[in-house]
Amino acid sequence: MSYDKELADRVEDLLGARRDAASKRMFGGIAWMVNGNMAVVVRGRGGLMVRVSPDDHDAMLAEPGTSTTVMRGHPMRGWITVEPEACATPSDVAAWVDRGLDHALSLPAK
Structure with a gap:
């Protein structure tokens, strides 16, 4: 399945001008790294995968249209x-990208 190019363009508009950000194809979509740390992914299956603080993980699940990311059968705490439908508007995308960006910036650069 191909990733949502319109959604990827929205994320690129938010992160692409940052000197500390770079995009890379992975997970069937496109991931944005900030200081070498993955922040947000436009998924090949649709929607986003957003890196958040493990301490904030449960609170993020209260948002509509969210779930814990599961990779190879394993739930990934700190990934939402x-x-x-929960990232359909530009403001929704911006809010989720900001969450991923905030967490990526809190980590040591790689």
């Missing part, structure tokens, strides 16, 4: 899957 945001379904397409």
Whole structure:
């Protein structure tokens, strides 16, 4: 399945001008790294995958259209899957990208 190019363009508009950000194809979509730390992914299956603080993980699950990201059968605490309907507007995308960016910036650069 191909990733949502319009959603990827929205994320690129938010992160692409940052000197500390770079995009890379992975997970069937596109991931944005900030200081070498993954922040947000436009998923090949639709929607976003957003890196958040493990301490904030449960609170993020209260948001509509969210779930814990599961990779190879393992739940990934600190990663939130945001379904397409929950990131359909530019303001929704910006809010989730900001969360991923904030957490990536809190980590040591790689």
